[in-house]
Amino acid sequence: MLQERENTLKYMIEAEWPGQIGICEPRRVAAISLANRVADETGTLVQGDMVGYAVRFDACKNKPKIKYMTEGILLRELMSDPLLKSYSAIMLDEVHERTVYTDILMGLVKKILKKRSDLRLIVASATLDAEMLQKFFNNNSTGDRKKDTAIIMSVEGRQYPVDVYYVAEPVPCYVQASVETVLKINSSKDSGDILVFLTGQEEVDRAVRLLNEHASLIEESKKKEKMCVLPMYGALPYHEQLKVFKSAPSGHRKVVVATNIAETSVTIPGIVHVVDCGFVKLKWFNDDTHTNSLIVVPISKSSADQRAGRAGRERPGKVYRLYTEEDASKLPDETPPEIVRSDLTYPILQIKAFGIANILKFDFPSPPPMKNLKSALEILYALECIDIQGELTKPLGFNMAEFAMNPLYTKVLLSSGNFGCSEEILTIISMLQVETIFAKPSSGSNSIKARIQKRLFEVEEGDLITYLNIFNGFVQSETSQGFCQKNFLNYKSLQRVVQIREGLKRMLQNYDVPIASCLRSTEPILKCLVKGLFPNAAYLHHSGVYKTIRGDIELFVHPDSILYTIPQPQWVIFCEVVHTSKLYMKDITVINSEWLTELAPHFYHRTTHYD
Numbered sequence: 001m002l003q004e005r006e007n008t009l010k011y012m013i014e015a016e017w018p019g020q021i022g023i024c025e026p027r028r029v030a031a032i033s034l035a036n037r038v039a040d041e042t043g044t045l046v047q048g049d050m051v052g053y054a055v056r057f058d059a060c061k062n063k064p065k066i067k068y069m070t071e072g073i074l075l076r077e078l079m080s081d082p083l084l085k086s087y088s089a090i091m092l093d094e095v096h097e098r099t100v101y102t103d104i105l106m107g108l109v110k111k112i113l114k115k116r117s118d119l120r121l122i123v124a125s126a127t128l129d130a131e132m133l134q135k136f137f138n139n140n141s142t143g144d145r146k147k148d149t150a151i152i153m154s155v156e157g158r159q160y161p162v163d164v165y166y167v168a169e170p171v172p173c174y175v176q177a178s179v180e181t182v183l184k185i186n187s188s189k190d191s192g193d194i195l196v197f198l199t200g201q202e203e204v205d206r207a208v209r210l211l212n213e214h215a216s217l218i219e220e221s222k223k224k225e226k227m228c229v230l231p232m233y234g235a236l237p238y239h240e241q242l243k244v245f246k247s248a249p250s251g252h253r254k255v256v257v258a259t260n261i262a263e264t265s266v267t268i269p270g271i272v273h274v275v276d277c278g279f280v281k282l283k284w285f286n287d288d289t290h291t292n293s294l295i296v297v298p299i300s301k302s303s304a305d306q307r308a309g310r311a312g313r314e315r316p317g318k319v320y321r322l323y324t325e326e327d328a329s330k331l332p333d334e335t336p337p338e339i340v341r342s343d344l345t346y347p348i349l350q351i352k353a354f355g356i357a358n359i360l361k362f363d364f365p366s367p368p369p370m371k372n373l374k375s376a377l378e379i380l381y382a383l384e385c386i387d388i389q390g391e392l393t394k395p396l397g398f399n400m401a402e403f404a405m406n407p408l409y410t411k412v413l414l415s416s417g418n419f420g421c422s423e424e425i426l427t428i429i430s431m432l433q434v435e436t437i438f439a440k441p442s443s444g445s446n447s448i449k450a451r452i453q454k455r456l457f458e459v460e461e462g463d464l465i466t467y468l469n470i471f472n473g474f475v476q477s478e479t480s481q482g483f484c485q486k487n488f489l490n491y492k493s494l495q496r497v498v499q500i501r502e503g504l505k506r507m508l509q510n511y512d513v514p515i516a517s518c519l520r521s522t523e524p525i526l527k528c529l530v531k532g533l534f535p536n537a538a539y540l541h542h543s544g545v546y547k548t549i550r551g552d553i554e555l556f557v558h559p560d561s562i563l564y565t566i567p568q569p570q571w572v573i574f575c576e577v578v579h580t581s582k583l584y585m586k587d588i589t590v591i592n593s594e595w596l597t598e599l600a601p602h603f604y605h606r607t608t609h610y611d
Contacts, residue, residue, distance in 0.1 A: 017120070019088035023068045024105065026097045027234060028055040029241050030266055035068040056404055056503065071101035072404045075108075079353050079401070083112055089120040094264050095133070096125040096302065098337035098366070100347050107363045108354065110137060113149075126264060126306065130154075136365050160312040166325040174277040175203050177322050179210045181275045182255055185320075186225045192272025192317070193254040197307055199281040199296050200259060201233045201435035205490065207257045209441075226251055232258035232268075235434045237495050244268050260299075263306045267313060274311040276304065278323040282335070285343045286577065287375045288551045290535050292343045293579035300335040304328065337366045344368055344376040345407050349385055352392050353401035359390075379535055382603045383411050399511055405433070412532030413504065414513060419528040421518040422508060424468055428525070430501035431467040432575055432587060434493045438560075441488060450488035457487075458562045461522055462572070462589040464529065466562055471497065527599060530591055533573045534600040538585065539593070540570050546585065549596075549604065558584040571596075 025031040035053035039046040046052065052060030053068040060067070063086070071092075077084070084090065090109060095102055109121055123133055130152045137150035171177035178196050185194055198204050208231045215227040228248040232241060245268060248254035256268055260280050280299045283292040299307075304321070311317025321328065339347070348359055356362055359373060380386045385397040385407060392398055396414070403410040409429050416425035431437060438454070441447050457469040470487075474494050477483035484491040508515065518524040530537075538546040538555050546555040546568075557564045558578060575587035596604045 017088035020063060020086055021066045021089045021091070022074060022084075022087045023066065023091045023093055024071045024074050025068060026071060026094050026099050026102065027261055027266075028070050029234070029238065029261065030094070031055050031068040031070050032058075032238060033242075033245065033266055035066075038066060038068075071099065071105055074105060075101060075350055076402065076404070078108060082354065083116055084109075084119065085116075087119065089122065091122040091124060093124045094126075095123050097264060098335070098339070100338045100342055100344070103337060103339045103365050104347055104351065106133075106136070106365050110363060113137070114139065126309075133365070159309060160314070160316045162308050162312040162316070163318045164308060165318065165320050166328065167322055168324070170324060170327070171322050174198075174279065174322050175207055176210075178257075178275050178277055179207055179214075181320050181322070182211060182227075183214060185273050185275075186227055186253055186255070190273070190318070191253075192315070193248065193256070193268075193270040194273045194275065195262060195268060195271045195310055196255065196257045196275040196277075197262070198257060198259065198277055199279050200294075201231075201235055201493075202440065204231045204233050204257045204259060205436075206440060209439075211255060211257070224251070226253065227255050228252040229255045229257065231492075232256050232262055232266075233435075234259070234261055235493060235496055237492055237499065240492055260303070262310065263303060268310070269314065271310050271313065272315060272317045274307055274317065274319040276307045276319060276321045278304070278321060278327070280335070282341065283338065283343075284341050284579070285372055285375075286553075286579075286583075287371045288548075288553050290343075290375055290379060290551075291577045293577045293583070295579050298323075298327075298331055300332045301328075302334050304331060339364060339368050340366055340372075342372075343406075344372050345379050346405070348373070348376045349380060349392075349397070349401050349407055352380075352386060352390075353398060357390065380407065382535060382600070383407055383532070384602075385411075403507065405429075408532045408535065410532070412529055413508060414511065415531040416528050417508075417513040417516065419518070419524040419531075420514075420516045421524040421528055422513055422515050423517040424525050425528055426501050426505055426508070426515075427468050427471045427497075428464050428529070430497045430504060431464075431471060433500050434496050437467070437470065437490050437493045437497070439484075439488045439490050446488070453487045454562075459522075460566070460590065461526060462563060463561055463587045464575075464589045465522055465525065467587075468525075526589060526591055527595055529589055530573060530595045531599050533575065533589075534596055534603055536574050537591070537596055537604075538572055538574065540568055546572065554583065555585050556582045557588065558586045561586065561588050563588050563590070 031053050032055060035051055036046050039051040042050055044050040047060045048064065049062065050064055051066045052064035054060055054073045055070050056072065092102065092105060113119060113121060134150045134152050139149045175198060178198065182194055182196060196207065198207060208229050211227065211229040215229055218226055230244050232244050244256045247270065254270055262268060278299055279296050281294055281296050284295045286293050308319040311319050351359060351362060384393060385400050387393055399414060400407055400410045409432065412425055413429055416422035441450055457466050459465045459469065474483060479498065481491045484494060537549050539549060541547045547553065548555065557568065569590040571591050571593045572588050573591055574585035578584045578586055597606050
């Protein structure tokens with residue numbers, strides 16, 4: 001598909017359209033890596049006049065002819081340029097991933113095309129139902145195919161044959177099975193690099209750690225089967241992500257352990273063997289708790305095909321599926337679009353910012369459930385982003401729409417100046433943007449040491465203040481990698497936190513939020529957190545479990561929380577819910593119940609109940 005994209009771009013450039021050519025990618029790593037690739041192909045410098053990119057906190061200053069960007073960037077550009085007048089062509093790439101932003105962009109661009117007949121839209125997808133998309137974009141009401149405004153163009157990709165292998169019996173732990181499969185491939189005579197698919201950063205880091213231990217043993221024994229093991233996930237700093245595109249050192253085999261970011265968004269050269277765990281981590285919205293739950297679910301057949309296709313890019317390859325052939329036949333055909341299974345609070349906030357008053361009449365390619373829309377509008381009203389008529393409030397609603405993050409976090413950030421704790425809140429919100437900051441050792445003795453080191457930072461106020469202590473220690477060590485090794489922390493994640501924090505600080509300064517510190521006082525920080533996270537409040541029921549105040553949903557403290565092993569407080573707020581055997585709260589903070597009625601009187605009020 002990469003060569004086909006490049007050919008498409010050449011045709012678009014040769015057409016000499018007057019404006020920019022915008023290419024949207026679902027992920028920042030794809031936008032940056034493809035911009036670099038096309039710059040090399042055109043013999044120009046990336047971020048020059050020909051090719052550039054724009055991702056969150058990193059954008060080109062000029063107006064290149066070809067501009068790669070994430071979907072969120074184009075959405076924000078729509079706020080200032082509703083008809084995209086600076087563009088003559090837009091390409092929406094990897095549409096089969098069906099992110100929330102993909103669906104919103106398709107709905108918005110469809111409206112723009114009715115106003116701008118000169119704008120060209122190219123929707124690129126490897127597996128999506130093309131006829132469904134053609135029907136969605138086709139404005140021809142006569143039925144005459146000659147008057148179709150949308151057509152299907154199929155380009156046959158180059159694919160070498162791929163042999164598929166299944167396990168005879170289900171594996172008890174797919175992370176361990178992935179490691180064992182890599183070692184078997186590496187000890188065989190089959191050449192070529194290996195790509196392993198796992199579900200999240202924590203699993204990737206665990207597998208990389210185990211494989212690196214084996215790689216060290218191989219180096220010491222001076223065997224020939226040497227490995228260069230690399231992680232690949234969205235939260236990884238970009239300079240670390242770039243390593244997977246480079247060739248392994250001489251005499252080594254490259255092993256890339258990745259999330260589904262490597263499924264379609266990036267093409268890693270040299271891959272011949274693919275190890276597919278058969279699972280993916282998806283967000284799933286719970287309208288009872290008003291939160292997204294992270295759920296590990298089986299992949300779809302189309303995702304399985306995409307993963308297998310990674311092995312046949314450069315020569316015949318092999319894919320090792322860690323599930324049975326019978327289970328493979330039971331997989332769903334497609335992964336449900338994100339917009340039908342996600343929290344719509346931020347997407348609706350952005351749609352409102354585009355001046356679309358009636359959300360119910362917005363043309364979504366896959367209409368989301370009505371209960372999800374209702375829940376999102378309720379939360380936005382409670383956050384004071386919209387008024388009772390559903391219009392954006394000024395300036396708060398418009399300001400919040402500019403931030404590409406959960407509106408609950410944005411409300412906390414924009415309120416931090418009033419509480420005099422913006423320095424601390426910047427750190428906490430930035431820490432919440434990465435999946436984990438903790439390195440989890442595989443050996444039992446190191447696990448105990450990691451737990452002891454974590455206790456040095458823990459405080460009774462909960463996880464978020466603990467994160468603040470950890471980051472402050474990291475900064476005081478001058479962002480030392482040795483500090484992270486000593487305290488069993490993820491150095492790459494903390495580097496990413498530093499980058500995110502710098503970007504958010506600039507945004508706060510743009511909105512004239514005073515940057516101040518409350519020094520060692522925690523109450524202003526806790527109150528500020530309640531100001532935005534008040535919908536995520538729970539109390540300890542007399543039965544011994546936590547329950548949400550609204551909805552009466554049973555919740556449990558996640559084992560990773562510092563509150564798991566201490567006497568549990570009466571009132572807490574949480575950032576997310578993880579759904580495994582139970583609904584577990586993560587990133588928990590202890591609060592005073594009176595703050596809920598003080599800081600969110602429009603959402604909570606106190607009553608007396610008599611049995």
